[in-house]
Amino acid sequence: MLDLAAAFAVVAANVFVAGNLLKDRDDFTPWFLGSLFVALGLGCVVVARRRGALRALQVALGLSGAATVVGLLWEPFVTVALVLYLVAVQGGSRRALVWCCGVALGATVLGQVVRPRWEWTVAAGWGAAAVGLCAGLWTIGRFVRARRLDADLLERQRERQIVMDERLRIAREMHDVVTHGMGLIAVKSGIANHIAGERPEEAREALRVIEATSREALGEMRRLLGVLRDGAEPPAPGLAGLAGIAERVRAAGVRVELAVECGDGLPDGVGLAVHRIVQEAVTNVVKHAAPARCEATVRDDRGVVRIEVTDDGPGGDVGRGGHGLVGMRERVAVYGGRFEAGPLPGGGFRVVATLPYGTDA
Numbered sequence: 001m002l003d004l005a006a007a008f009a010v011v012a013a014n015v016f017v018a019g020n021l022l023k024d025r026d027d028f029t030p031w032f033l034g035s036l037f038v039a040l041g042l043g044c045v046v047v048a049r050r051r052g053a054l055r056a057l058q059v060a061l062g063l064s065g066a067a068t069v070v071g072l073l074w075e076p077f078v079t080v081a082l083v084l085y086l087v088a089v090q091g092g093s094r095r096a097l098v099w100c101c102g103v104a105l106g107a108t109v110l111g112q113v114v115r116p117r118w119e120w121t122v123a124a125g126w127g128a129a130a131v132g133l134c135a136g137l138w139t140i141g142r143f144v145r146a147r148r149l150d151a152d153l154l155e156r157q158r159e160r161q162i163v164m165d166e167r168l169r170i171a172r173e174m175h176d177v178v179t180h181g182m183g184l185i186a187v188k189s190g191i192a193n194h195i196a197g198e199r200p201e202e203a204r205e206a207l208r209v210i211e212a213t214s215r216e217a218l219g220e221m222r223r224l225l226g227v228l229r230d231g232a233e234p235p236a237p238g239l240a241g242l243a244g245i246a247e248r249v250r251a252a253g254v255r256v257e258l259a260v261e262c263g264d265g266l267p268d269g270v271g272l273a274v275h276r277i278v279q280e281a282v283t284n285v286v287k288h289a290a291p292a293r294c295e296a297t298v299r300d301d302r303g304v305v306r307i308e309v310t311d312d313g314p315g316g317d318v319g320r321g322g323h324g325l326v327g328m329r330e331r332v333a334v335y336g337g338r339f340e341a342g343p344l345p346g347g348g349f350r351v352v353a354t355l356p357y358g359t360d361a
Contacts, residue, residue, distance in 0.1 A: 004047060006046050006082060010039065010042050010043050010046055010078060010079055010082075034067075034070075034072045035067075035072045035073070038063055038067045038072050038073060041059075041063050042060060042063055042064070042079040045059050045060045045063070045079055045083065046079055046082055046083070049082070049083045049086050050086065053083060053086045053087045053090055053092065054087060054092065054096070056083045056086075057080070057083045057084060057087055057096060057100070060079045060080045060083050061080055061099065061100065061103050063079075064077050064079060064080050064103075064104075064107070065103045065104075065106070065107040066107075068107040068108060068111045069107050069110050069111040069114055070111070070114075070115070071111060071114075071115045076104070076126060076127075076129040076130035076133055077100070077103075077104045077130040077133060077134060078133065080100050080103075080104070080130075080134060081100075081130075081133045081134045081136075081137040081138075082137065084096060084097065084100050084134055084137055084138050084141070085137040085138065085140060085141040086141065087138075087141070088137070088138045088139075088140075088141025088142045088144075088145060089141045089142075089144050089145050089148075090145075091145060096138075097134060097135065097138045100134045100138075101130075101131045101134055101135065104127060104130035104131055104134060105127045105130070105131060108123055108126055108127035108130065109123070109127065185210050185213055185214060186287075189206070189210060192206035192207055192210070205251075209248065209251040209252070212248070213248055216244075216248075237271075237272060237275045238266070238268065238271030238272060238274070238275055239260055239262055239266065239271050239274060239275065239298070241275050242258060242260055242274075242275065242278055242296075242298065243258065245275075245278060245279050245282060246258040246282070246296070249282045249283075249285070249286055249294070252286045252290060253286075253290045253291045254282070254285050254286050254289070254290050254291065254292055254293070254294050254311075255291075255292075255293045255294065256282060256294045256295075256296060257293075257294070257295045257296070258296045258297075259295075259296070259297045259298070259299075260297075260298045261297075261298065261299045261300065262274075262298060262299070262300040262305065263300060266300065266305070266357075267357055270305060270335065270355055270357045273331045273332075273334070273335070273355055274298055274305055274307060274355065276327070276328075276331060277307050277328050277331060277332070277351075277353050278296055278298065278307060278309060280324045280327060280328055281296070281307075281309035281328070281351040282294055282296060282309060283324070284324055284325075284349075284351075285309070285311045285313065285349070288313065288314075288349075289311045289312075289313020289314060289348075289349065290313070292311045292312055292313040292348075293311065293312050294309065294310070294311040294312075295308075295309070295310050295311075296308070296309045297309075303356060303357060304337075304354055304355065304356045304357070305354065305355040305357065306352070306353075306354050307351070307352070307353040307354075307355070308350065308351070308352050308353075309350070309351045310344065310348060310349070310350040310351075311348050311349055311350075312347060312348045313347070313348055313349060314347065325341050328341070328351070328353060331353075332353045332354070332355060335355045335356055335357060336356060337353060337354040337355045337356055338352075338353070338354045339352070339353045339354075340352045340353075
């Protein structure tokens with residue numbers, strides 16, 4: 001639509017100017033028809049320029065140059081400049097600009113020699129106007145091209161960042177799933193191996209816990225791998241899965257007291273973060289403090305979820321959680337919350353995290 005409007009403007013302007021300049025000539029009709037033919041040809045070039053900018057530029061240069069020399073054209077290569085703009089946008093060579101400027105100046109001078117129409121100073125100004133118009137639209141076209149390339153680069157960077165963020169999220173999920181499952185399996189397999197000969201019933205119970213934990217870990221891993229393979233996002237574990245975590249940890253020899261005081265309006269992302277933070281915290285208790293007693297509290301206080309997990313084990317420094325503490329801290333940082341982890345003065349270890357998510361937070 002824009003090209004049609006530009007073509008109509010080019011044709012109308014050329015016909016109007018030609019009609020006014022030729023109206024007093026005795027041979028008005030053939031000259032006016034020639035100007036009309038040139039104007040229509042240039043209009044067609046404007047309409048078709050997007051199908052082949054360089055070819056359109058060649059046609060426009062030929063028509064404009066010949067018409068200027070003969071005296072059928074009274075505009076400073078406007079059509080050539082319009083096509084040259086598109087060539088610049090598409091990344092054409094600077095030689096196109098040189099050719100356009102050269103043809104514009106040469107045709108203006110040659111036309112003044114063949115059929116003098118005005119003073120040489122006016123002709124020089126007309127040629128300078130043609131060169132300036134071509135150079136100006138070329139510059140604008142190069143600027144537009146640079147902006148588009150920058151926009152494309154930013155879009156590709158944004159897409160790569162989305163992919164990297166998603167991979168980081170899945171890697172974090174995978175770490176939490178594997179750490180939790182393998183931690184419980186390691187503890188229970190050690191117990192089963194120790195008591196297999198003396199207490200076979202307890203050893204079989206430990207093996208049942210290992211089997212259940214393995215199946216759940218495999219299910220979680222299939223869910224995450226399904227995201228990578230299909231892009232589908234099945235329901236993520238949330239607050240409802242905390243009771244299952246507590247049961248498995250109890251089977252590993254840690255007495256867990258779980259208290260959840262949250263309503264039903266918790267966003268899915270926050271619920272997943274709460275699930276993983278509690279899972280990692282109690283897994284650390286199993287790995288570093290068992291047998292021990294552990295208290296896990298999750299409370300929603302006006303748009304801020306507070307998670308606190310404490311144990312009465314031997315304590316130790318904050319390095320005992322390894323990558324787990326880093327992952328918990330990253331999850332809290334996503335929501336702009338606060339995370340603390342460290343030994344208690346009288347022994348034991350405590351993890352505290354707050355996740356603001358409500359408008360009043």
